[in-house]
Amino acid sequence: MSDVLGDFLQASVRTATPLALAAYGELVAERAGIINLGLEGSIIAGAFGALVGAGVGGVGAGFVVAALAGCAAAAVVAVVVLWLRANTIIAGTAVTMLALGLTGTLYRALYGAQGAALSVPTLGPQALPWVSSIPVLGRALFVQPVITYLLYGLGLGLWWWSTHTHAGLALRATGERPAAAFAAGISPARVQGWALLFGGAMGGLAGGVLVLAQVGTFSEGMSAGRGFIAIAIVVLGRWSPLGVAAAALLFGAASQLQYVFQSLGWPVPYQLFLALPYLLTLLALAGTQRRAAAPAWLGRALDDDAR
Amino acid sequence: MQASRIRWIISAVTVLVIVAAVFAVLLAGGYDSSRALAALWDGAFGSPYAVLSATLVRATPLLFVGLAVGLAFRAGVLNIGAEGQLLAGATVAVTVGLMVGGLPRPLALPLVLIAGAMAGAAWASVAAWLKWKFGVLEVISTLMLNFVASYTVSWAVRGPLQEPTRVYPQTVELAESVRLPALVDGHRLHLGFLLALALAIALWWFLTRTAAGFRVRAVGASASAARSAGGIDASRTAALVFIASGALAGLGGASEATGVTFALYEGISPGYGYSAIAVALLARLHPLAIIGTALLFGALEAGAAAMQRDANVPSVLATVVEALVVLGVLALDRARAPRRSV
Numbered sequence: 001m002s003d004v005l006g007d008f009l010q011a012s013v014r015t016a017t018p019l020a021l022a023a024y025g026e027l028v029a030e031r032a033g034i035i036n037l038g039l040e041g042s043i044i045a046g047a048f049g050a051l052v053g054a055g056v057g058g059v060g061a062g063f064v065v066a067a068l069a070g071c072a073a074a075a076v077v078a079v080v081v082l083w084l085r086a087n088t089i090i091a092g093t094a095v096t097m098l099a100l101g102l103t104g105t106l107y108r109a110l111y112g113a114q115g116a117a118l119s120v121p122t123l124g125p126q127a128l129p130w131v132s133s134i135p136v137l138g139r140a141l142f143v144q145p146v147i148t149y150l151l152y153g154l155g156l157g158l159w160w161w162s163t164h165t166h167a168g169l170a171l172r173a174t175g176e177r178p179a180a181a182f183a184a185g186i187s188p189a190r191v192q193g194w195a196l197l198f199g200g201a202m203g204g205l206a207g208g209v210l211v212l213a214q215v216g217t218f219s220e221g222m223s224a225g226r227g228f229i230a231i232a233i234v235v236l237g238r239w240s241p242l243g244v245a246a247a248a249l250l251f252g253a254a255s256q257l258q259y260v261f262q263s264l265g266w267p268v269p270y271q272l273f274l275a276l277p278y279l280l281t282l283l284a285l286a287g288t289q290r291r292a293a294a295p296a297w298l299g300r301a302l303d304d305d306a307r
Numbered sequence: 308m309q310a311s312r313i314r315w316i317i318s319a320v321t322v323l324v325i326v327a328a329v330f331a332v333l334l335a336g337g338y339d340s341s342r343a344l345a346a347l348w349d350g351a352f353g354s355p356y357a358v359l360s361a362t363l364v365r366a367t368p369l370l371f372v373g374l375a376v377g378l379a380f381r382a383g384v385l386n387i388g389a390e391g392q393l394l395a396g397a398t399v400a401v402t403v404g405l406m407v408g409g410l411p412r413p414l415a416l417p418l419v420l421i422a423g424a425m426a427g428a429a430w431a432s433v434a435a436w437l438k439w440k441f442g443v444l445e446v447i448s449t450l451m452l453n454f455v456a457s458y459t460v461s462w463a464v465r466g467p468l469q470e471p472t473r474v475y476p477q478t479v480e481l482a483e484s485v486r487l488p489a490l491v492d493g494h495r496l497h498l499g500f501l502l503a504l505a506l507a508i509a510l511w512w513f514l515t516r517t518a519a520g521f522r523v524r525a526v527g528a529s530a531s532a533a534r535s536a537g538g539i540d541a542s543r544t545a546a547l548v549f550i551a552s553g554a555l556a557g558l559g560g561a562s563e564a565t566g567v568t569f570a571l572y573e574g575i576s577p578g579y580g581y582s583a584i585a586v587a588l589l590a591r592l593h594p595l596a597i598i599g600t601a602l603l604f605g606a607l608e609a610g611a612a613a614m615q616r617d618a619n620v621p622s623v624l625a626t627v628v629e630a631l632v633v634l635g636v637l638a639l640d641r642a643r644a645p646r647r648s649v
Contacts, residue, residue: 035446037387076634086637089385089446093584094633101626108621109336220623228450235447271462278451278458282433285448286441299444 008253008260009140014214016252017148018043018206022230023237023244024154025070025202030234031162032195033175033188033297037092038077040227041099042070042200046207048103051218054120054211062120063147063208070204071197073099078196082189088299096227104220123147123213145213147205159241171195175295182306189307203227232281238293251277315596318589321635322603325628333620343618350613351606359494361612364567366605368393368579370503371559373586373597374510375427379552381514381592382545383527388434388449389556390580391456392427396557397564398460399426401478401571402468404564408482415484420502420561427557428550430456435549439542445549453580461573468571477572487566499562504598506555511594523548556580582608585629588636604629 022043029036046066053065073095080091111118123145132142142149162168170191173181178188206226211218229251236250237243254277258270334340351362372389379386386392400423407415434452437443461476470479487497514520522544525533530541559579568575586604590596604625611625 035444037446037450080634080637084638086640087385089387090584090588090633091637093387093581094630094637097581097585097626098630098634101623101628101630104623105621105627108623225454228454231447232451232454269462269466271458271465275455275458275462278454282437282443282448282451285443285451286437299446 004260004263006136006139008256009136010143011256011259012249012253013140013144013148014252015255016248017144017151017213018209019226019229019233019251020151020155020245020248021147021209022203022206022226023233023248024151024158024241025199025206026227026230026234027158027237027239027241027244028171028202029192029195029199030239030298031171031175031295032192033178033295033300033302034081034088034192034196035092035231035299036074036077036196036199037089037227037231038073038095038099039092039199039203039230040223040225041092041096042073042203043207043210043223043227044096044103044221045073045099046070046204047211047218047222048107048207049204050208050211051107051118051120059121059123059212062212063205066208066211067201067204070202070207071200074196074200074203077200078193081196082193082302085301085304088301100221100223103218107218107220118218119216120211122216145209147209147213155241155245162241172295175297178297178302179306182303187307188302192302203230206230232278235294236277236281236284238284239295240293247277250280314591317639318591318636321639322589322632325631325635329624329628329631333624338620339618343614343620346614346617346620347610349610350617351610356494357609357613359491359496361495361609362602362606363500364495364497364605365608366601367497367500367503367566368559368563368576369582369586369604370500370507370598370601371562372556372579372583373590373601374503374507374594375552375555375559376580376583377587377590377592377594377597378510378514378523378555379548380587381527382523382548383530384545384549384552385446386431386434386449386549386552387446387584388431388452388580389552389559389583390576390578391449391453392430392553392556393560393563393576393580394453394456394460395430396423396427396560397575398456398463398468398560398571399423399557400561400564401481402463404481404485405468405478408485410484412484416487416565419485419565420558423561423564424554424558427560428554430557431553432546432550435546435553438549439546457573460571460575464572475572478570480569481565485565486569487562495567497562497566499566502562503559503601506558507594507598514594556583582629585633589632 022039026036026039046069049069050062050066054062077091077095080086081088125143126146128142132138170186174188174191181188210222233244233247233251237247254273257273261268261270330340333343350357352358372393375389400419403422404419407418434445434448437448438445464476468478470477487499490496522539525537525539526541526544533539534541586600587597590600608625611622614620615622
């Protein structure tokens, strides 16, 4: 039984890792006031980039190319939204469609229609000394690929950065009240641009994790909606770095429950557990709106006179 | 009048330029472009089969959902949830269809279609209610509801609605009495296409010729102006449009289930709800133009399938074209109207 629990927790953290990476990207974008539906596109672009990069220069190069590819997808959103001043939601959806279509086309064009089982070097779990022997939680938290440990640092770093640095405050000011940020000498459009690019890079890394630390190969549409899940995670995590970590774990755990039920032989419809986090997110949305956890300017266009 | 004509010309040129660019890339990639082009054309228009069993069949759900998205966007409601509303419509239509299959067609079929539309409306009304009551952004709520809908389908076809042998994750086939009749013998084109056409015309008439339609457009143009200068209850109008949009998408799901698949399974929609955004935007949210863009994208998707079969060109290329069309329209609109936001 404790073995089932240990496996379950470890797998939950593993599943949560790409989700949390992407969600941190989305968190920064939303803190700047932008809902980036192009994040899903960044993830699939990152996954494809990881395949190409790792094929050329190994795992490290794979992650670098993944981040760059995710960034490139986000750059399209940034150009269309901030320079051409188009609607963010439509632009993001279009970029996601574009990235899904392009990666699918390129994959088939470069690696053949069947997409022969193409495997790349992967990043195995790396047990941390001492802490990994803590009962139950040790294995879940500290027998993971290196990228997961970087993720822990990223969460803490983001929390500190957004509350203690000038740039972090500028980011949050842009999402709350861009006109006021503008009056204080900040360029909201520039802040949103950087936030989008950072988010894209994180999405790309999330795609990289899928290929380089989990599956070991690319398949069409393997992002499987994780970019949208990331948006749910940010909402459920109430736009805070620590909340996002918890929400990502919840989503990770929900998707692992089905295997627990299977191994215990319980005939529980697992789809209900998969749907549960989304329902919780809807409830959280209804609850948070009044307590104003969301950035006040979220989803609204910048004023033409104060960019 | 002149300005709108220029916009249509721009739209048409955008599509042509994008298709030409994609083929240039294909050529550079070493594909047999002339063969691919021929396959694209043949697959979409080359034979009665291509038109009546591929292009128009594929265009039908795009038309329903394109109208749904177009109507919502017209009122400034960013309904990204057409996919979920379509799934809700298909699920309930099949559920009801399995129950009333024994009734005569003139009674059973309308019942099934209405049930589908109502399911779509109900699914949308959750998001409309959250927006109206709590100010929840509809973009996020409809996205969540899409996931809930797709997991619900996944559960239903493995649980309560699964066929009795419990081998395949799908329902049994619908009885003849709850299937939309074919329009041409021996082809897949069904009555749903005519229904969608009629709805497009009705929607155009509603938006341009009725007071309620004017209110919808006023709220979409500027909710605050509609409220202060027009005395319009903007949030109520937006909520009603949201629900009507869901009904259209739900009806699209019902039409697909009763006209094409005759059963419910997980992959019943290959992302119609997302393609619909491209369909509606390229048509500038104009209901009659949505007929044209739905046909265009239906032809594109039918042709792309043939292209993959005959010229080995990946059919996902159609998605690339759709996405580029949206980005192209966004960019050109902005270049022409420097201060509009949608």
